Amino acid sequence: xxxxxxxxxxxxxxxxxxxxESDMSIVEGTITLKLPEGSxxxxxxxxxxSCDPYMRFLMTKEDNPLGIGAYKLYSALTGNGVSKVVxxxxxxxxxxxxxxxxxxxxxxxxxPSSQIRFKIEHTDLPLSYYSGxxxxxxxxxxxxxxxxxxxxxxxxxxxxxxxxxVGQLVGQFAKLKGCMLLEVLEAKxxxxxxxxxxxxxxxxxxxxxxxxxxxxxxxxIPICGMISQYNLTQPExxxxxxxxxxxxxxxxxxxxxxxxxxxxxxxxxxxPLIRExxxxxxxxxxxxxxxxxxxxxxxxxxxxxxxxxxxxARE
Amino acid sequence: xxxxxxxxxxxxxxxxxxxxESDMSIVEGTITLKLPEGSxxxxxxxxxxSCDPYMRFLMTKEDNPLGIGAYKLYSALTGNGVSKVVxxxxxxxxxxxxxxxxxxxxxxxxxPSSQIRFKIEHTDLPLSYYSGxxxxxxxxxxxxxxxxxxxxxxxxxxxxxxxxxVGQLVGQFAKLKGCMLLEVLEAKxxxxxxxxxxxxxxxxxxxxxxxxxxxxxxxxIPICGMISQYNLTQPExxxxxxxxxxxxxxxxxxxxxxxxxxxxxxxxxxxPLIRExxxxxxxxxxxxxxxxxxxxxxxxxxxxxxxxxxxxARE
Numbered sequence: 001x002x003x004x005x006x007x008x009x010x011x012x013x014x015x016x017x018x019x020x021e022s023d024m025s026i027v028e029g030t031i032t033l034k035l036p037e038g039s040x041x042x043x044x045x046x047x048x049x050s051c052d053p054y055m056r057f058l059m060t061k062e063d064n065p066l067g068i069g070a071y072k073l074y075s076a077l078t079g080n081g082v083s084k085v086v087x088x089x090x091x092x093x094x095x096x097x098x099x100x101x102x103x104x105x106x107x108x109x110x111x112p113s114s115q116i117r118f119k120i121e122h123t124d125l126p127l128s129y130y131s132g133x134x135x136x137x138x139x140x141x142x143x144x145x146x147x148x149x150x151x152x153x154x155x156x157x158x159x160x161x162x163x164x165x166v167g168q169l170v171g172q173f174a175k176l177k178g179c180m181l182l183e184v185l186e187a188k189x190x191x192x193x194x195x196x197x198x199x200x201x202x203x204x205x206x207x208x209x210x211x212x213x214x215x216x217x218x219x220x221i222p223i224c225g226m227i228s229q230y231n232l233t234q235p236e237x238x239x240x241x242x243x244x245x246x247x248x249x250x251x252x253x254x255x256x257x258x259x260x261x262x263x264x265x266x267x268x269x270x271x272p273l274i275r276e277x278x279x280x281x282x283x284x285x286x287x288x289x290x291x292x293x294x295x296x297x298x299x300x301x302x303x304x305x306x307x308x309x310x311x312x313a314r315e
Numbered sequence: 316x317x318x319x320x321x322x323x324x325x326x327x328x329x330x331x332x333x334x335x336e337s338d339m340s341i342v343e344g345t346i347t348l349k350l351p352e353g354s355x356x357x358x359x360x361x362x363x364x365s366c367d368p369y370m371r372f373l374m375t376k377e378d379n380p381l382g383i384g385a386y387k388l389y390s391a392l393t394g395n396g397v398s399k400v401v402x403x404x405x406x407x408x409x410x411x412x413x414x415x416x417x418x419x420x421x422x423x424x425x426x427p428s429s430q431i432r433f434k435i436e437h438t439d440l441p442l443s444y445y446s447g448x449x450x451x452x453x454x455x456x457x458x459x460x461x462x463x464x465x466x467x468x469x470x471x472x473x474x475x476x477x478x479x480x481v482g483q484l485v486g487q488f489a490k491l492k493g494c495m496l497l498e499v500l501e502a503k504x505x506x507x508x509x510x511x512x513x514x515x516x517x518x519x520x521x522x523x524x525x526x527x528x529x530x531x532x533x534x535x536i537p538i539c540g541m542i543s544q545y546n547l548t549q550p551e552x553x554x555x556x557x558x559x560x561x562x563x564x565x566x567x568x569x570x571x572x573x574x575x576x577x578x579x580x581x582x583x584x585x586x587p588l589i590r591e592x593x594x595x596x597x598x599x600x601x602x603x604x605x606x607x608x609x610x611x612x613x614x615x616x617x618x619x620x621x622x623x624x625x626x627x628a629r630e
Contacts, residue, residue, distance in 0.1 A: 065558065066561060067561075204557065208556070223560050224560075229557055234554065235554040235556075236552065236554070237551065237553060237554050238552055238553045238554075239549065239550040239551070239552050239553075240550070241519065241541065241550075241553055242380070242519065242541045242544055242545075242550070243380065243568075244538050244567070245538050245539075245541065245568035245570065246380040246382075247568065248568050248569055248570060248573065249567070250568075251567070252563075252565040253558075253559035253560035253562065253563050254560070254563055255560065255561075258563065
């Protein structure tokens with residue numbers, strides 16, 4: 001069988017501070033679209049790759065705090081993606097199946113079937129959504145807001161990084177729940193006269209510090225991320241934590257992996273809302289693997305509007 | 316009726332930074348131990364006054380974050396105390412009753428009966444304990460540890476300000492619950508190999524920052540206070556908050572006032588333990604109202620060992 005071109009995005013060096021496009025390269029390899037005899041692995045054609053803030057942690061050599069191994073130098077980045085099965089050694093999957101997987105930043109990937117997150121059953125919605133609203137960012141917004149945030153009708157909700165993959169959904173879920181969504185310039189956070197019941201935290205640092213004195217009694221702060229801090233060798237100090245005492249606020253970190261059991265329930269909730277237009281999802285789509293490094297780097301400067309996706313192939 | 320001397324501790328000026336003894340004065344007034352005709356107030360002889368970290372907030376002119384009015388200049392400080400009823404205009408109290416009250420730093424106080432927290436029923440234990448283990452600090456330790464901290468047998472517990480009014484009790488409650496109490500020099504916090512399930516937070520700032528990377532998965536941080544920060548015009552920045560995400564930690568502020576309903580249950584729990592010697596309580600007792608300012612100021616430099624009490628009169 002003929003070899004095919006298989007371009008990859010590889011890491012050139014471990015990153016200190018903000019990542020730059022030049023920390024990555026596009027390299028061109030080849031792949032044979034045939035599984036070794038007796039293999040139970042899968043060959044995937046990658047369609048959409050997800051750019052996610054946590055990826056910065058894997059660009060650092062030291063043991064990262066997520067407990068996932070760092071990227072290997074000169075190897076393809078790993079990440080969440082939407083892919084099509086080309087060959088399958090696992091009877092649960094067959095050629096042509098669409099899957100969400102922990103895949104690699106390359107055109108074709110050979111992965112063990114344990115890295116498949118789930119098979120895509122509903123294809124009436126854009127496939128790219130499975131890297132966003134119908135994937136980990138969607139579940140993060142759902143679990144973080146409803147499970148960790150414990151929202152009540154009428155609560156004042158503030159979301160940082162409100163145009164991002166997760167934040168845009170939290171805002172819409174809050175409105176659906178009958179909450180008041182506070183939409184202000186972050187520079188004006190200090191002037192919320194009514195106070196905040198739920199602060200959905202994606203940013204950290206100075207933003208958190210500005211929000212804390214504005215929390216209401218018994219407020220909740222689900223912490224989904226602190227993207228402003230990930231590239232700083234010395235994180236910004238948060239000085240207003242004593243307001244957690246004065247207002248009896250609960251601040252709680254979470255990872256989406258703890259809520260995978262809610263995924264079917266979440267899809268049942270969100271898919272009808274998307275079909276009815278009651279939830280919309282903004283994507284920032286970049287065409288071509290070769291534009292992946294710029295897209296990924298852009299996350300940390302807030303360049304993206306909506307969920308950042310890289311299209312490797314449309315089908 | 317003759318007038319009696321009534322010395323008071325008054326505030327000379329609003330405080331910036333660390334309070335000094337010279338921010339307070341002892342002034343000598345007089346009082347007539349007779350209630351006005353038809354009054355429903357009480358006349359108290361103050362026996363023990365409690366030195367508590369929150370009092371620093373009331374020494375600042377601006378609205379303080381606790382929502383309690385600031386001290387008035389040249390007036391007696393207010394605070395928790397153990398007092399004896401000298402005259403009562405309220406049928407619920409009679410001369411000779413011992414009470415815990417929101418009283419004033421003076422020898423005798425005229426207060427409305429609404430400021431009585433409770434009547435002391437059990438006098439087989441030292442009366443001063445009602446400003447500590449049998450008062451608000453005791454309830455803070457109990458509610459903060461058992462209600463906010465959700466301890467499980469075998470949990471690793473770390474307490475900052477572990478010799479203070481609240482901290483010494485949390486440590487003992489933790490051992491009674493079957494938890495492992497981590498007793499280390501704070502300088503060595505970074506080297507806890509086993510990790511921390513519950514950090515009972517009394518100190519804040521750098522101590523919190525050193526603890527955060529040592530938290531275990533699903534750890535809890537009840538925040539009782541952050542005494543290291545109360546005198547700083549610019550609080551220390553806490554930089555390690557992202558560990559709340561990595562370890563899915565819940566950090567929650569509380570005030571004892573939210574748990575007053577548990578007070579009878581708490582006394583039923585703790586009084587037998589004290590009588591059996593299973594809970595001991597260390598007090599740092601200063602004799603004489605005139606030594607009150609130094610005792611209060613000493614809280615913020617960590618001078619006290621155990622609960623800081625000022626004896627105004629023994630009976």
